[in-house]
Amino acid sequence: MAVGKEKIIELKNITKTYDNGFTAVSDFNLYVKRGEFITFLGPSGCGKTTTLRMIAGFELPSSGTILLDGKNIADLPPYERPINTVFQRYALFPHMNIYENIAFGLRQKKMPEDVISKKVKKVLDLVDLEGFEKRSVSTLSGGQQQRIAIARALVNEPEILLLDEPLGALDLKMRKEMQLELKEMHRNLGITFIYVTHDQEEALTMSDTIVVMSEGRIQQIGTPEDIYNEPKNAFVADFIGESNIFNGIMTGKLRARFCGGEFACVDDIEEGTLITAVVRPEDVIITAPEDGTIRGHVTSVIFKGIHYEITVESGKSEMLVQSVRSQKVGDYVGMKVDPDNIHIMIAEDHTNYFAADINAEHRLEYNNKVLDTSVTKIIPGSKRDASGNIIDSRGDVIDPTKTKIMIAIQPQDIQMTDQVDEGLVDGHISNLIYKGDHYSYVIHTDIEQDFIVDDEYLWNMGDHVGLIMPIEKMSFSLKK
Amino acid sequence: MIKKFSTLFIVLVLVFMYAPILILMAYSFTSATTIGAIRGFSLHNYVTLFTTPDLRNMIFGTVLLALVSATLATILGTMGAIGAFYSSRKVDSFISTMNQIPVVNADVVTGFSICILLVVVFGVSKDTFIPLVVGHVTLCAPFVYLSVVPKLKQMDPSIYEAALDLGATPPVALRKIVIPQIASGIVSGFALAVTLSLDDYFVATYTKPATFDTISTYVVNATKGAQTTIKTALWALSTVIFVVVILVVAVANLRADREEERAGA
Numbered sequence: 244m245a246v247g248k249e250k251i252i253e254l255k256n257i258t259k260t261y262d263n264g265f266t267a268v269s270d271f272n273l274y275v276k277r278g279e280f281i282t283f284l285g286p287s288g289c290g291k292t293t294t295l296r297m298i299a300g301f302e303l304p305s306s307g308t309i310l311l312d313g314k315n316i317a318d319l320p321p322y323e324r325p326i327n328t329v330f331q332r333y334a335l336f337p338h339m340n341i342y343e344n345i346a347f348g349l350r351q352k353k354m355p356e357d358v359i360s361k362k363v364k365k366v367l368d369l370v371d372l373e374g375f376e377k378r379s380v381s382t383l384s385g386g387q388q389q390r391i392a393i394a395r396a397l398v399n400e401p402e403i404l405l406l407d408e409p410l411g412a413l414d415l416k417m418r419k420e421m422q423l424e425l426k427e428m429h430r431n432l433g434i435t436f437i438y439v440t441h442d443q444e445e446a447l448t449m450s451d452t453i454v455v456m457s458e459g460r461i462q463q464i465g466t467p468e469d470i471y472n473e474p475k476n477a478f479v480a481d482f483i484g485e486s487n488i489f490n491g492i493m494t495g496k497l498r499a500r501f502c503g504g505e506f507a508c509v510d511d512i513e514e515g516t517l518i519t520a521v522v523r524p525e526d527v528i529i530t531a532p533e534d535g536t537i538r539g540h541v542t543s544v545i546f547k548g549i550h551y552e553i554t555v556e557s558g559k560s561e562m563l564v565q566s567v568r569s570q571k572v573g574d575y576v577g578m579k580v581d582p583d584n585i586h587i588m589i590a591e592d593h594t595n596y597f598a599a600d601i602n603a604e605h606r607l608e609y610n611n612k613v614l615d616t617s618v619t620k621i622i623p624g625s626k627r628d629a630s631g632n633i634i635d636s637r638g639d640v641i642d643p644t645k646t647k648i649m650i651a652i653q654p655q656d657i658q659m660t661d662q663v664d665e666g667l668v669d670g671h672i673s674n675l676i677y678k679g680d681h682y683s684y685v686i687h688t689d690i691e692q693d694f695i696v697d698d699e700y701l702w703n704m705g706d707h708v709g710l711i712m713p714i715e716k717m718s719f720s721l722k723k
Numbered sequence: 724m725i726k727k728f729s730t731l732f733i734v735l736v737l738v739f740m741y742a743p744i745l746i747l748m749a750y751s752f753t754s755a756t757t758i759g760a761i762r763g764f765s766l767h768n769y770v771t772l773f774t775t776p777d778l779r780n781m782i783f784g785t786v787l788l789a790l791v792s793a794t795l796a797t798i799l800g801t802m803g804a805i806g807a808f809y810s811s812r813k814v815d816s817f818i819s820t821m822n823q824i825p826v827v828n829a830d831v832v833t834g835f836s837i838c839i840l841l842v843v844v845f846g847v848s849k850d851t852f853i854p855l856v857v858g859h860v861t862l863c864a865p866f867v868y869l870s871v872v873p874k875l876k877q878m879d880p881s882i883y884e885a886a887l888d889l890g891a892t893p894p895v896a897l898r899k900i901v902i903p904q905i906a907s908g909i910v911s912g913f914a915l916a917v918t919l920s921l922d923d924y925f926v927a928t929y930t931k932p933a934t935f936d937t938i939s940t941y942v943v944n945a946t947k948g949a950q951t952t953i954k955t956a957l958w959a960l961s962t963v964i965f966v967v968v969i970l971v972v973a974v975a976n977l978r979a980d981r982e983e984e985r986a987g988a
Contacts, residue, residue: 395889
């Protein structure tokens with residue numbers, strides 16, 4: 244059945260705050276059309292399961308309304324909602340046989356036994372488990388239990404079927420099979436499916452619509468193609484598929500600079516705009532050094548079965564490449580990207596991110612200058628052992644050569660100075676925009692990293708400046 | 724060498740544990756009036772036990788008290804365990820800690836304080852059995868709680884939600900889904916409560932009506948007294964209790980074995 248036009252369920256301004264003050268979902272707005280297969284996708288703790296539980300009735304929203312066919316059901320208990328759930332760990336009743344498990348919902352509606360028996364048989368047919376009526380739950384495999392859980396929900400002919408990571412406990416092969424079967428079932432039954440998963444591939448394979456969530460908020464709603472090809476922000480790009488994400492700047496009409504090179508692109512954005520550029524690893528073409536837009540040394544090659552995952556270090560940036568042709572570690576290569584395959588987003592926040600190394604003395608180092616801070620303070624739970632090595636919270640030794648620390652600093656926290664040597668890095672002002680009460684500068688450094696600096700005083704284009712970055716204004720995170 | 728010692732040790736332990744009971748059992752079938760004297764076989768102790776109305780009423784009363792207070796304690800303890808299990812972690816750990824205290828606390832304190840609370844503070848008459856039943860329920864409920872909680876922890880917590888989701892109201896979900904899952908814990912909690920109530924001496928002495936005796940209080944009084952027929956009849960009572968206990972334990976073990984076999988198949 245095709246997706247209908249009418250909205251079957253609509254969530255308006257849903258917020259869920261727990262007693263301990265934690266807000267799991269904030270101001271969630273969404274409608275689902277009849278017959279749609281919609282997926283809530285996000286990392287654990289993003290609020291997707293909480294939202295599903297509010298639709299099922301296991302949690303009550305702190306505020307907002309849930310309209311089912313136009314009627315508010317936000318305060319209705321689960322047993323009064325025409326909605327059924329397939330639970331993550333199946334939640335079959337172990338003391339009942341398969342027949343009784345599936346019949347449970349129908350018995351609550353006081354249906355006559357002959358109708359129940361007919362319906363159970365039909366739904367067992369549907370999930371390909373004919374003749375399983377008398378079996379006990381414990382004799383079934385994980386995949387079979389999952390099918391029974393689906394049958395137990397579907398036999399009630401719900402208006403909406405909720406699925407809470409139903410395939411999470413299955414092995415890869417079984418999961419792929421069940422994905423296709425669920426999709427097929429959805430097509431044949433015409434019931435609206437709301438599916439929750441953290442597996443982006445699962446979401447892309449099965450859904451009509453994907454809702455990407457993070458920290459209790461919707462990041463993007465769209466078809467799988469939209470979400471993959473046109474991610475709205477860096478979070479979505481990073482979460483869906485693998486991506487190279489760079490901060491950059493528009494340098495001319497349909498030209499953008501990022502990752503230490505200037506690329507042609509197809510997004511027409513005004514010159515000087517700060518951008519986030521997304522390049523999918525499969526879209527990067529490795530060329531001879533002289534043919535590439537950017538060049539770099541191969542730092543790692545990992546065989547992944549259908550392709551090689553190649554990491555190339557270009558200046559201070561890293562580019563992840565997927566290619567069917569292997570490269571040798573240490574090779575000098577060029578890279579280019581088709582303009583169509585560069586996705587450019589206007590940067591929402593202008594935080595400067597850059598990677599610092601841990602040197603042999605276990606001090607933080609950037610641009611060959613040591614930062615006066617303690618590495619153990621930056622890595623949560625870490626400490627130094629007797630021989631001076633850094634041990635992380637799990638007791639493993641951190642290898643300084645393989646570990647980088649990402650530093651984030653806000654544009655207004657960087658100071659420019661004429662005394663070039665005083666700064667952590669130095670570079671030339673390559674762009675300036677007046678922002679009403681301050682100027683926003685882009686400083687292009689020799690180490691191929693652009694910094695964005697806010698300053699209330701006017702400097703000139705091309706000025707050579709040093710950038711002073713106070714350590715107390717930096718925030719650190721570990722990059723594996 | 725070590726092997727021999729350990730065998731000897733086990734034999735010694737078993738002798739110390741069972742010899743007194745066996746001696747008592749043997750003497751209950753004789754007409755001897757003191758242990759040590761050797762007399763012929765006789766069933767007169769058993770006749771006295773089952774024909775003396777005093778003794779009969781006392782046994783019947785004790786068993787009835789055990790069943791009533793165990794039933795009440797089982798209901799209370801099970802409800803408490805389910806309530807705590809589905810509460811927030813803070814409430815759960817608070818209830819669990821509060822539940823530990825009566826378990827560890829001396830029975831004398833429990834019995835005495837219940838007596839003071841009900842009889843002195845609330846003015847409940849001691850002749851009403853209310854203090855005694857309340858005392859025994861207080862004694863047993865925490866143990867029921869403790870035997871139900873592990874069963875709840877083994878249970879998949881989402882099956883309750885699954886039942887609601889399928890249209891069952893909370894009472895139905897509790898009765899048809901949660902209770903069957905924890906039934907074995909409830910049954911063993913009930914059995915434990917019955918034994919505790921039968922065993923109890925301290926709570927009963929403080930809370931029982933003056934005219935009523937449980938086996939424990941009766942035995943203590945009887946051994947102080949001089950009536951030899953009653954005293955030797957209590958040997959018979961001990962034998963009966965011991966045999967019943969052995970039967971119960973044997974049946975329970977047999978059933979557990981069979982269930983294990985079935986689960987293994």
